[in-house]
Amino acid sequence: MDNAELLALVHQYGLAILAPLALIEGPIVSILGGYLAGHGLVKLPALLVVVIAADLLGDAILYGIGRRGGRLLPARLRARMSRNTKLQDRLKREMQDHGARLLVIAKLTHGAGFAVLLAAGATRYPFPRFLLVNLGATIIKSSALVALGWWLGDRWQHAEVWMDRAIVAVVALAVILLMVWLHRAHRSEA
Template identity: 45%
Template sequence: MIEPGTALSLVAAHGIALVAPLALIEGPIITIIAAWLAQQSILDIRAVLATVVAADLAGDAILYAAGRAGGHRIARLLRLDEARVADLSGQLNRNSGRLLIGAKLTHAAGAAVLFSSGAARVPFAWFMLCNLVATVPKSLAFIALGWWTGESYDRIGGWILPVSVGLVVVALIGGLALRRSRCP
Protein backbone atom coordinates (compact mmCIF):
# COMPACT_ATOMS: atom_id res chain seq x y z
CA MET A 1 0.00 0.00 0.00
CA ILE A 2 1.29 3.42 -0.93
CA GLU A 3 1.60 5.96 1.87
CA PRO A 4 -1.06 8.69 1.56
CA GLY A 5 1.52 11.47 2.02
CA THR A 6 3.67 10.04 -0.76
CA ALA A 7 0.63 9.72 -3.02
CA LEU A 8 -0.34 13.33 -2.34
CA SER A 9 3.13 14.58 -3.24
CA LEU A 10 3.30 12.50 -6.41
CA VAL A 11 -0.16 13.48 -7.68
CA ALA A 12 0.36 17.15 -6.83
CA ALA A 13 3.67 17.14 -8.68
CA HIS A 14 2.71 15.04 -11.72
CA GLY A 15 -1.02 15.70 -12.09
CA ILE A 16 -3.84 13.59 -13.45
CA ALA A 17 -1.51 11.36 -15.50
CA LEU A 18 -0.41 9.71 -12.27
CA VAL A 19 -3.91 9.26 -10.82
CA ALA A 20 -4.86 6.29 -13.04
CA PRO A 21 -1.91 4.02 -12.25
CA LEU A 22 -2.05 4.91 -8.56
CA ALA A 23 -5.83 4.35 -8.51
CA LEU A 24 -5.23 0.82 -9.81
CA ILE A 25 -3.11 0.16 -6.73
CA GLU A 26 -5.07 2.04 -4.07
CA GLY A 27 -8.28 3.47 -5.54
CA PRO A 28 -10.21 4.95 -2.62
CA ILE A 29 -7.42 6.96 -1.01
CA ILE A 30 -6.09 8.18 -4.38
CA THR A 31 -9.62 9.27 -5.30
CA ILE A 32 -9.92 11.19 -2.04
CA ILE A 33 -6.53 12.85 -2.54
CA ALA A 34 -7.22 13.70 -6.20
CA ALA A 35 -10.61 15.21 -5.31
CA TRP A 36 -9.03 17.31 -2.60
CA LEU A 37 -6.41 18.52 -5.08
CA ALA A 38 -9.27 19.37 -7.47
CA GLN A 39 -10.93 21.35 -4.69
CA GLN A 40 -7.62 23.23 -4.37
CA SER A 41 -7.74 23.92 -8.17
CA ILE A 42 -4.67 21.75 -8.79
CA LEU A 43 -6.60 19.08 -10.76
CA ASP A 44 -9.81 19.21 -12.81
CA ILE A 45 -12.68 17.44 -11.01
CA ARG A 46 -14.16 16.05 -14.25
CA ALA A 47 -10.80 14.56 -15.18
CA VAL A 48 -10.54 13.05 -11.70
CA LEU A 49 -13.96 11.38 -12.02
CA ALA A 50 -13.27 10.05 -15.52
CA THR A 51 -9.81 8.81 -14.54
CA VAL A 52 -10.78 7.03 -11.32
CA VAL A 53 -13.80 5.36 -12.97
CA ALA A 54 -11.65 4.19 -15.90
CA ALA A 55 -8.91 2.94 -13.54
CA ASP A 56 -11.43 1.11 -11.36
CA LEU A 57 -13.02 -0.60 -14.38
CA ALA A 58 -9.58 -1.49 -15.78
CA GLY A 59 -8.68 -3.11 -12.45
CA ASP A 60 -11.96 -5.03 -12.51
CA ALA A 61 -11.24 -6.26 -16.04
CA ILE A 62 -7.77 -7.42 -14.98
CA LEU A 63 -9.20 -9.45 -12.08
CA TYR A 64 -11.91 -10.87 -14.37
CA ALA A 65 -9.25 -11.90 -16.92
CA ALA A 66 -7.20 -13.54 -14.15
CA GLY A 67 -10.26 -15.51 -13.05
CA ARG A 68 -11.13 -16.42 -16.61
CA ALA A 69 -7.57 -17.66 -17.17
CA GLY A 70 -8.07 -19.68 -14.00
CA GLY A 71 -5.32 -21.45 -12.28
CA HIS A 72 -4.69 -22.21 -8.66
CA ARG A 73 -1.49 -20.19 -8.77
CA ILE A 74 -3.35 -16.96 -9.62
CA ALA A 75 -5.89 -17.54 -6.85
CA ARG A 76 -3.06 -18.11 -4.36
CA LEU A 77 -1.21 -15.02 -5.62
CA LEU A 78 -4.35 -12.96 -4.97
CA ARG A 79 -4.70 -14.73 -1.60
CA LEU A 80 -8.10 -16.12 -2.55
CA ASP A 81 -9.32 -19.34 -1.00
CA GLU A 82 -9.96 -21.78 -3.86
CA ALA A 83 -13.06 -23.22 -2.18
CA ARG A 84 -14.43 -19.70 -1.77
CA VAL A 85 -13.79 -18.97 -5.46
CA ALA A 86 -15.66 -22.14 -6.43
CA ASP A 87 -18.58 -21.22 -4.15
CA LEU A 88 -18.69 -17.64 -5.47
CA SER A 89 -18.59 -18.95 -9.05
CA GLY A 90 -21.71 -21.01 -8.41
CA GLN A 91 -23.48 -18.05 -6.81
CA LEU A 92 -22.47 -15.79 -9.69
CA ASN A 93 -24.05 -18.18 -12.18
CA ARG A 94 -27.36 -17.63 -10.33
CA ASN A 95 -27.21 -13.98 -9.17
CA SER A 96 -24.35 -12.23 -10.95
CA GLY A 97 -25.84 -8.73 -11.07
CA ARG A 98 -26.71 -8.40 -7.39
CA LEU A 99 -23.52 -10.10 -6.23
CA LEU A 100 -21.25 -7.99 -8.45
CA ILE A 101 -22.87 -4.68 -7.52
CA GLY A 102 -22.95 -5.58 -3.83
CA ALA A 103 -19.29 -6.62 -3.81
CA LYS A 104 -18.22 -3.43 -5.60
CA LEU A 105 -20.18 -1.17 -3.27
CA THR A 106 -18.84 -2.78 -0.10
CA HIS A 107 -15.26 -2.74 -1.39
CA ALA A 108 -14.10 -5.50 1.00
CA ALA A 109 -15.39 -8.49 -1.00
CA GLY A 110 -14.50 -7.07 -4.39
CA ALA A 111 -11.38 -8.96 -5.49
CA ALA A 112 -12.76 -12.42 -4.75
CA VAL A 113 -16.05 -11.73 -6.54
CA LEU A 114 -14.36 -10.11 -9.54
CA PHE A 115 -11.92 -13.01 -9.90
CA SER A 116 -14.74 -15.52 -9.45
CA SER A 117 -16.78 -13.76 -12.15
CA GLY A 118 -14.10 -14.62 -14.65
CA ALA A 119 -13.88 -18.18 -13.36
CA ALA A 120 -17.68 -18.50 -13.64
CA ARG A 121 -17.51 -17.11 -17.18
CA VAL A 122 -20.01 -14.34 -16.47
CA PRO A 123 -20.47 -12.58 -19.84
CA PHE A 124 -17.89 -9.79 -19.99
CA ALA A 125 -20.29 -7.07 -21.21
CA TRP A 126 -22.69 -7.84 -18.34
CA PHE A 127 -19.78 -7.94 -15.89
CA MET A 128 -18.57 -4.51 -17.01
CA LEU A 129 -22.09 -3.02 -16.99
CA CYS A 130 -22.68 -4.19 -13.40
CA ASN A 131 -19.31 -2.83 -12.35
CA LEU A 132 -19.99 0.51 -14.05
CA VAL A 133 -23.35 0.78 -12.25
CA ALA A 134 -21.56 0.32 -8.90
CA THR A 135 -18.33 2.18 -9.73
CA VAL A 136 -19.88 5.53 -10.63
CA PRO A 137 -21.72 6.15 -7.34
CA LYS A 138 -18.85 4.70 -5.31
CA SER A 139 -16.35 6.96 -7.08
CA LEU A 140 -18.66 9.96 -6.65
CA ALA A 141 -18.91 9.20 -2.93
CA PHE A 142 -15.13 9.08 -2.54
CA ILE A 143 -14.80 12.26 -4.62
CA ALA A 144 -17.33 14.03 -2.40
CA LEU A 145 -15.48 12.79 0.67
CA GLY A 146 -12.20 14.07 -0.74
CA TRP A 147 -13.69 17.39 -1.84
CA TRP A 148 -15.04 18.21 1.61
CA THR A 149 -12.65 16.42 3.96
CA GLY A 150 -9.60 15.67 1.82
CA GLU A 151 -7.20 17.45 4.12
CA SER A 152 -7.80 14.54 6.51
CA TYR A 153 -6.74 11.96 3.89
CA ASP A 154 -4.28 10.27 6.25
CA ARG A 155 -7.00 9.55 8.86
CA ILE A 156 -9.62 8.60 6.25
CA GLY A 157 -7.38 5.92 4.73
CA GLY A 158 -7.26 4.13 8.08
CA TRP A 159 -11.01 3.55 8.33
CA ILE A 160 -11.98 2.67 4.73
CA LEU A 161 -11.32 -1.08 5.15
CA PRO A 162 -12.96 -1.45 8.59
CA VAL A 163 -16.08 0.38 7.37
CA SER A 164 -16.16 -1.80 4.23
CA VAL A 165 -15.89 -4.99 6.29
CA GLY A 166 -18.64 -3.69 8.57
CA LEU A 167 -20.88 -3.09 5.56
CA VAL A 168 -20.29 -6.67 4.37
CA VAL A 169 -21.21 -8.04 7.81
CA VAL A 170 -24.38 -5.89 7.97
CA ALA A 171 -25.34 -6.98 4.43
CA LEU A 172 -24.82 -10.66 5.29
CA ILE A 173 -26.88 -10.39 8.47
CA GLY A 174 -29.61 -8.53 6.59
CA GLY A 175 -29.58 -11.13 3.81
CA LEU A 176 -29.83 -13.99 6.30
CA ALA A 177 -32.69 -12.27 8.15
CA LEU A 178 -34.51 -11.68 4.87
CA ARG A 179 -34.01 -15.29 3.78
CA ARG A 180 -35.33 -16.57 7.13
CA SER A 181 -38.40 -14.36 6.93
CA ARG A 182 -39.24 -15.73 3.44
CA CYS A 183 -38.66 -19.41 4.24
CA PRO A 184 -41.47 -21.25 6.13
Protein backbone atom coordinates in the same frame (compact mmCIF):
# COMPACT_ATOMS: atom_id res chain seq x y z
CA MET B 1 4.70 11.79 2.33
CA ASP B 2 3.19 14.98 3.68
CA ASN B 3 0.65 17.21 1.94
CA ALA B 4 3.28 19.65 0.67
CA GLU B 5 5.28 16.91 -1.09
CA LEU B 6 2.14 15.42 -2.54
CA LEU B 7 0.93 18.78 -3.81
CA ALA B 8 4.31 19.41 -5.43
CA LEU B 9 4.11 16.08 -7.29
CA VAL B 10 0.57 16.80 -8.46
CA HIS B 11 1.58 20.29 -9.60
CA GLN B 12 4.41 18.76 -11.60
CA TYR B 13 2.71 15.66 -13.03
CA GLY B 14 -1.05 16.23 -12.63
CA LEU B 15 -3.34 13.26 -13.20
CA ALA B 16 -0.46 11.29 -14.74
CA ILE B 17 0.74 10.51 -11.23
CA LEU B 18 -2.74 9.69 -9.91
CA ALA B 19 -3.74 7.27 -12.70
CA PRO B 20 -1.34 4.41 -11.85
CA LEU B 21 -1.92 4.94 -8.14
CA ALA B 22 -5.68 4.71 -8.69
CA LEU B 23 -5.22 1.31 -10.32
CA ILE B 24 -3.31 0.02 -7.29
CA GLU B 25 -5.26 1.68 -4.48
CA GLY B 26 -8.36 3.24 -5.97
CA PRO B 27 -10.42 4.23 -2.94
CA ILE B 28 -7.82 6.31 -1.11
CA VAL B 29 -6.59 7.84 -4.38
CA SER B 30 -10.20 8.79 -5.21
CA ILE B 31 -10.46 10.52 -1.84
CA LEU B 32 -7.11 12.22 -2.39
CA GLY B 33 -8.28 13.28 -5.85
CA GLY B 34 -11.41 14.82 -4.35
CA TYR B 35 -9.22 16.81 -1.99
CA LEU B 36 -7.05 17.96 -4.90
CA ALA B 37 -10.08 18.86 -7.04
CA GLY B 38 -11.51 20.81 -4.12
CA HIS B 39 -8.33 22.89 -4.10
CA GLY B 40 -8.42 23.38 -7.87
CA LEU B 41 -5.29 21.29 -8.50
CA VAL B 42 -7.01 18.82 -10.83
CA LYS B 43 -10.12 19.13 -12.95
CA LEU B 44 -13.04 17.22 -11.45
CA PRO B 45 -14.36 15.67 -14.71
CA ALA B 46 -10.88 14.45 -15.70
CA LEU B 47 -10.33 13.07 -12.21
CA LEU B 48 -13.58 11.11 -12.35
CA VAL B 49 -12.67 9.65 -15.74
CA VAL B 50 -9.24 8.58 -14.41
CA VAL B 51 -10.46 6.95 -11.18
CA ILE B 52 -13.40 5.22 -12.88
CA ALA B 53 -11.20 3.90 -15.71
CA ALA B 54 -8.54 2.70 -13.25
CA ASP B 55 -11.15 0.96 -11.12
CA LEU B 56 -12.69 -0.77 -14.14
CA LEU B 57 -9.27 -1.85 -15.39
CA GLY B 58 -8.45 -3.34 -11.98
CA ASP B 59 -11.78 -5.18 -11.98
CA ALA B 60 -11.14 -6.52 -15.48
CA ILE B 61 -7.72 -7.77 -14.39
CA LEU B 62 -9.27 -9.66 -11.46
CA TYR B 63 -11.96 -11.03 -13.77
CA GLY B 64 -9.21 -12.24 -16.10
CA ILE B 65 -7.33 -13.90 -13.25
CA GLY B 66 -10.55 -15.66 -12.25
CA ARG B 67 -11.19 -16.69 -15.83
CA ARG B 68 -7.73 -18.22 -16.10
CA GLY B 69 -8.81 -20.10 -13.02
CA GLY B 70 -6.92 -22.80 -11.29
CA ARG B 71 -3.64 -22.29 -13.07
CA LEU B 72 -2.95 -19.33 -10.80
CA LEU B 73 -3.93 -21.10 -7.58
CA PRO B 74 -1.64 -23.27 -5.46
CA ALA B 75 -1.75 -26.92 -6.60
CA ARG B 76 -3.29 -28.18 -3.34
CA LEU B 77 -6.16 -25.68 -3.44
CA ARG B 78 -6.64 -26.27 -7.16
CA ALA B 79 -6.98 -30.02 -6.55
CA ARG B 80 -9.48 -29.49 -3.75
CA MET B 81 -11.60 -27.09 -5.79
CA SER B 82 -11.66 -29.33 -8.85
CA ARG B 83 -13.00 -32.27 -6.79
CA ASN B 84 -15.98 -30.29 -5.48
CA THR B 85 -18.06 -30.05 -8.64
CA LYS B 86 -21.30 -29.45 -6.69
CA LEU B 87 -19.77 -26.31 -5.17
CA GLN B 88 -18.62 -25.18 -8.62
CA ASP B 89 -22.10 -25.78 -10.04
CA ARG B 90 -23.69 -23.82 -7.21
CA LEU B 91 -21.28 -20.92 -7.66
CA LYS B 92 -22.10 -20.85 -11.38
CA ARG B 93 -25.84 -20.84 -10.64
CA GLU B 94 -25.45 -18.02 -8.12
CA MET B 95 -23.50 -15.92 -10.62
CA GLN B 96 -26.00 -16.67 -13.42
CA ASP B 97 -29.06 -15.95 -11.27
CA HIS B 98 -27.75 -13.09 -9.13
CA GLY B 99 -24.52 -11.97 -10.79
CA ALA B 100 -25.40 -8.31 -11.22
CA ARG B 101 -26.57 -7.98 -7.62
CA LEU B 102 -23.47 -9.76 -6.31
CA LEU B 103 -21.19 -7.55 -8.38
CA VAL B 104 -22.87 -4.34 -7.18
CA ILE B 105 -22.79 -5.41 -3.54
CA ALA B 106 -19.16 -6.47 -3.85
CA LYS B 107 -18.21 -3.19 -5.52
CA LEU B 108 -19.96 -1.01 -2.98
CA THR B 109 -18.68 -2.94 0.04
CA HIS B 110 -15.12 -2.98 -1.29
CA GLY B 111 -13.83 -5.78 0.95
CA ALA B 112 -15.82 -8.57 -0.71
CA GLY B 113 -15.08 -7.36 -4.21
CA PHE B 114 -11.89 -9.34 -4.73
CA ALA B 115 -13.56 -12.74 -4.32
CA VAL B 116 -16.66 -11.86 -6.34
CA LEU B 117 -14.62 -10.44 -9.23
CA LEU B 118 -12.53 -13.61 -9.34
CA ALA B 119 -15.70 -15.74 -9.15
CA ALA B 120 -17.25 -13.80 -12.03
CA GLY B 121 -14.29 -14.69 -14.21
CA ALA B 122 -14.13 -18.28 -12.99
CA THR B 123 -17.81 -18.86 -13.77
CA ARG B 124 -17.50 -17.19 -17.18
CA TYR B 125 -19.97 -14.45 -16.32
CA PRO B 126 -20.47 -12.58 -19.63
CA PHE B 127 -17.71 -9.99 -19.83
CA PRO B 128 -19.78 -7.20 -21.51
CA ARG B 129 -22.43 -7.53 -18.77
CA PHE B 130 -19.66 -7.65 -16.16
CA LEU B 131 -18.24 -4.36 -17.47
CA LEU B 132 -21.65 -2.69 -17.68
CA VAL B 133 -22.67 -3.65 -14.14
CA ASN B 134 -19.28 -2.66 -12.76
CA LEU B 135 -19.34 0.63 -14.63
CA GLY B 136 -22.63 1.60 -13.00
CA ALA B 137 -21.44 0.64 -9.52
CA THR B 138 -18.02 2.21 -10.09
CA ILE B 139 -19.52 5.55 -11.10
CA ILE B 140 -21.47 5.64 -7.84
CA LYS B 141 -18.59 4.45 -5.66
CA SER B 142 -15.89 6.62 -7.23
CA SER B 143 -18.09 9.71 -7.23
CA ALA B 144 -18.90 9.20 -3.56
CA LEU B 145 -15.22 8.75 -2.66
CA VAL B 146 -14.20 11.84 -4.64
CA ALA B 147 -16.99 13.80 -2.92
CA LEU B 148 -15.75 12.54 0.45
CA GLY B 149 -12.24 13.78 -0.32
CA TRP B 150 -13.60 17.14 -1.41
CA TRP B 151 -15.67 17.38 1.78
CA LEU B 152 -12.86 16.26 4.12
CA GLY B 153 -10.41 18.76 2.65
CA ASP B 154 -7.13 18.81 4.55
CA ARG B 155 -8.37 15.93 6.73
CA TRP B 156 -8.49 13.53 3.74
CA GLN B 157 -5.75 11.33 5.24
CA HIS B 158 -8.06 10.38 8.13
CA ALA B 159 -10.28 8.57 5.63
CA GLU B 160 -7.65 5.85 5.23
CA VAL B 161 -7.94 4.85 8.89
CA TRP B 162 -11.75 4.79 8.67
CA MET B 163 -11.64 2.78 5.44
CA ASP B 164 -9.18 0.27 6.88
CA ARG B 165 -11.50 -0.37 9.80
CA ALA B 166 -14.54 -0.62 7.54
CA ILE B 167 -12.74 -3.00 5.19
CA VAL B 168 -11.72 -5.28 8.07
CA ALA B 169 -15.33 -5.38 9.26
CA VAL B 170 -16.71 -6.05 5.77
CA VAL B 171 -14.14 -8.77 5.05
CA ALA B 172 -14.88 -10.44 8.39
CA LEU B 173 -18.60 -10.36 7.60
CA ALA B 174 -17.95 -11.71 4.09
CA VAL B 175 -15.86 -14.57 5.49
CA ILE B 176 -18.62 -15.45 7.95
CA LEU B 177 -21.25 -15.36 5.20
CA LEU B 178 -19.04 -17.47 2.94
CA MET B 179 -18.56 -20.02 5.70
CA VAL B 180 -22.33 -20.19 6.26
CA TRP B 181 -22.90 -20.56 2.50
CA LEU B 182 -20.27 -23.30 2.23
CA HIS B 183 -21.70 -25.08 5.27
CA ARG B 184 -25.18 -25.03 3.73
CA ALA B 185 -23.82 -26.22 0.38
CA HIS B 186 -21.99 -29.06 2.12
CA ARG B 187 -25.12 -30.05 4.09
CA SER B 188 -27.22 -30.08 0.91
CA GLU B 189 -24.66 -32.47 -0.66
CA ALA B 190 -25.11 -34.97 2.15
